[in-house]
Amino acid sequence: MFLKKLHKLTLKAFIPPFVVTLFVSVFLFFLVEVVITYLDDFLGKGLRTSDLVQLFTYAWIAIVPRCIPLAVLLGSIMAFGNMAENYELAAMKSSGLSLFSIMKPALVFILLLAGLVFMFNNYVLPIVTLKSSTLLWDIRQTKPTFAIKEGIFYNKIENYALRVGSKSENKDTLKEIYIYDHSLHLGNTIQMYAHTGKLSTTADTSALIFTLRDGNRYEEIIDNRDSKKRSMSQLNFKQLQVNIPLEDFKLKRTEEERFNNSGEMLNIWQIDSVSDSIERKLSRRIKELESQSLTYFFGRTAAAIQTSKNKKELTRVHIFYDSLKPDDYTRCVQNAMTIVRNNSGIIEVSGSNIKGSNEEIISFKTEWHKKIVVCFACILLFFVGAPLGAIIKKGGLGLPVVVAVFFYLAYFIITEAFTSLSYDGIIPPWQALWAPLAIFMPVSVFLTYKAANDSSIFDVSIYYMWLINLFKKKKIA
Template identity: 30%
Template sequence: MKILDRYILTTFLKTFFPLFIIIMFILLLQTIWLFISELAGKDLDFSVIIKFLTFATPRLIPMVLPLTVLLTSIMIFGSFAENYEFAAMKSSGISLQRAMRTLSVFIFFVGIGAFFFSNTVIPSSEKKFINLRKNIVKVKPAMVITPNQFNDLGDINIKVSEKYGDNDQFLKDVIIHKRAARPGNFTVIKAIDGELQGSVNSDLITLILNDGNYYDEIQQRSPQRRNKLPFAKTHFKKYILNIDLSSLGSVDMDAQQYSKGYNMLNVNGLKNEIDTLSMQVNEEIKTLGVEIDRRIGFEGLNKNMKIDSIQDIRKDTLDIMDHFDAKKKIQIYVSAISNTEGVVRKINTLNERNVRTKRALNKYEMSLHNKYALGIACIILFFVGAPLGAIIRKGGMGLPIVIGVVLFLTYHFIGIFAKNSAEEGGIPPFLGSWLSTFVIFPLSIYLTLRATADRGIFSFDNFVQPIRDFFAKRSSKI
């Protein structure tokens, strides 16, 4: 390595690592602020808080690393241009591409390392982070009840619209789903208000509900009775529900119960999950077709019947008025309505399930592409920042930071909009992960070409000179 290459690389690294630490620290403080409600007031050990911050750090790398590369390249190359170091290089016959060569190799390896980091470290830390949050929640379950969202508390799932009182013990507009041995939510309790009562020395929490209703769905073995959706409803003035929390007394903070999230899998796991979900969607659609054919009697039709043997029927509907008596007509109409409603209900249920499955499938596919897009984004942002710093010829912490942050926020917000649109199926998941990179890629080529030619970002002479020539010709004619 030549002295010049060593100097450029050393200068870059001296700025890169401190800036990386500063940005990571700022975003880590933001993470603490976002999850402060899960940490505060739970008498957690210092080691648990350290684990929380340690597991939360790798998930910030996809934002910290590209921003650090962009800001460092702008600052360093802007400082070189401001101090006429580039002028000295050019006078010695060293071009901008030659000055960027060593850093380009370094950034290339940074991109490869970013991929392996996102494929190994981030899924593992994300799994531990999610499980640690779930375990922290179990330490003081009374604090878990957050208004306007469902919360797990013992063997129930509870939602309230408001908490009030000195200790937030009074609840308003209570909705409870009770868990049972059979899968599904078959028991629902709704009350106007309620109160939580408990003791420090007891493992039971007493929930007193006032003025509400108790709904219990009755499961029938007969399909005909099951289609009627029978249920039992009871009105109560006061209902007392005891919740056993003894199993939550000793919580293992290292327990790993959740491992299937789209952020918790590596490339191989994501590919397997994508194949599984795709097969599930296709199988459900195929099963729906068979079910509809069975309900409408398509399977029983004589498919060997020749088309020419069918009589020409001018009417669009079948007239059964002259072939059956009133009782048979009623039976036929009821059966047709029942089959039609069953098919429509089956289609709506499958459609809702497929919407959720496809949304999950989109997240898995975007998570897969994001692992590759992170490394490519670091490389492209370097080729945006380095020539931009050489063009603006300003180093330090002033203008380069402002320009770099504006560019990165544009890049980041494009990625967020593309991600949200891809999750809902508006655009393909592949485009949701790569759109921001595709947008910034032409800019990197344009800036590199302008910096190589030693020109500014925009050449105003190309716009001003034709106007000058026009007025010069008019004045000469006059």
């Protein structure tokens, strides 16, 4: 019964700061990575609220797994710091419980959370990332909403050029309207002019409606059989309605299959399959290049050597060229240079293809390890945060937040540095992604050991007294 109450106490102390930290960190990452970064792509495009809500929801969900390690670290520091500050840890230890027993409920929660994070990264995150990337691409490709200014030609509508001389005070009536229609792709063959008119759009905003009054429509008709024969058509109207399509200003959804070739949008088994396929193609390409080099690059030399063995010895190159006439010498050199340039081009293209394939393999393998490393990062950072909280014996949003941010920034910077080395091909992906955990492992073991033995490694007075004693010994000596 006591242990059940202890479990509830530990979980109640840990879960609230964990949830709050997760929400705040996701919100901050969302602001920086989505809202601020792509704000210019959202403004002035007449996007529907439902499209923005859908994009923001996808982006929010995709950010959650990256913020969980930070939430675990800060939540554990705050939880165990509060318990130590209120002497709850001291009371538990005095009753015979070790630090590991006190940490056990939170550790079980972290292990379950790590499993859920892996399932999320492997099954949910690829789908969310695919939908988010597709929708963001479509939004960025959408043209801004039209804004016609007085006295200036507006040509951002495909196949049309518009000009409005002036607008009424309430902006509902346009004056001196010029419309040039290039939709036939035969040049400036259709022109319209009106003294006044009104502007509106269809219900689904798929077309712009100009209601023109008191004007003229001119059309130059070109004979399809003889382009030189042309006739002019003129229409004087009291009222004319002109519909201009606005397809480029509407959000067009792209097929998701165009974006599902990235490691972020695949699970680990799909990444394995794609990586193996690329490696097999790369191996075949290297073998083909080796065979091609023997056949074309050194073929003539090999054939000459084989012929010389049967008939006569090879002639030295400078003796051979000295024996040629000037015209033959020029042709011979040009032929050799052509062969070298062709072979050099083949080698350069093949090298570029091989380099691209290797970069693809590295990218896929890096994403494979990312999906797993974050799960172990949650466990490792818990063993950094919980002992730290027990040692510093401070809760709330003061010192725990500073310490948590420091350790998380160190982990983040080290991770990004090693990931860059992986993408550059300097070290293998598995070494790059697991190296930060290997670096933090001794730190977690050290902190856990110190916390279990009630060591005050952050007590400044201890180091102050140590320095005083050290100087006293030097004076005596």
